[in-house]
Amino acid sequence: MFDIITSRDFYAKLVADFDDFMAVPDSGRLALNCTITAYHLYEWVWGDWLKNDYAVQKALGIRDRDSFVAWIRRASVWFAIVESLANGTKHFIRNQGFETMHVIGYGEGPYGVGPYGRGYLLIDYGESAGEHRWMPAAHLLEVVIRFWRDFFKKYRPNEDIPVSKHHVD
Numbered sequence: 001m002f003d004i005i006t007s008r009d010f011y012a013k014l015v016a017d018f019d020d021f022m023a024v025p026d027s028g029r030l031a032l033n034c035t036i037t038a039y040h041l042y043e044w045v046w047g048d049w050l051k052n053d054y055a056v057q058k059a060l061g062i063r064d065r066d067s068f069v070a071w072i073r074r075a076s077v078w079f080a081i082v083e084s085l086a087n088g089t090k091h092f093i094r095n096q097g098f099e100t101m102h103v104i105g106y107g108e109g110p111y112g113v114g115p116y117g118r119g120y121l122l123i124d125y126g127e128s129a130g131e132h133r134w135m136p137a138a139h140l141l142e143v144v145i146r147f148w149r150d151f152f153k154k155y156r157p158n159e160d161i162p163v164s165k166h167h168v169d
Helices: 007-023 028-048 054-060 065-075 079-091 127-132 137-155
Strands: 099-103 120-124 134-136
Touching: 007 028, 007 137, 028 065, 028 079, 028 137, 065 079, 079 137, 120 137, 134 137
Parallel strands: none
Antiparallel strands: 099 120, 120 134
């Protein structure tokens, strides 16, 4: 697609989407762009090289695209949340089993106002989640991007992997 041809290119798009979002951490548009890219990266990895890389398939214990997705869900507990957000966006599914909110002032969320007095995006897993009830969207996106970064480093070590200016490596 245009100049995004390989899974490495699509990962570079993900890093750029994340950096754009981190510059405006209260933008639902930028968060969803990043979320959708983070979710669909598995399709690019599969289609670009993994479907024909039997050594990596064996190392992962997978045999097809569906078993690759199942492996990702086991390897990253956060992938299911990204999947729900991406599919909820695409198919207008509002009830995800968690709430999303835009925090813009004190008293609206558990962390007050974000950096530099700006708002931020927050995921609320509900009271039953106890002390793990809240997660800023930026944290969710960062852990998923780190998952993909580590995946590329381990299974495509010769690739030149883009680095986010917001990661602590």
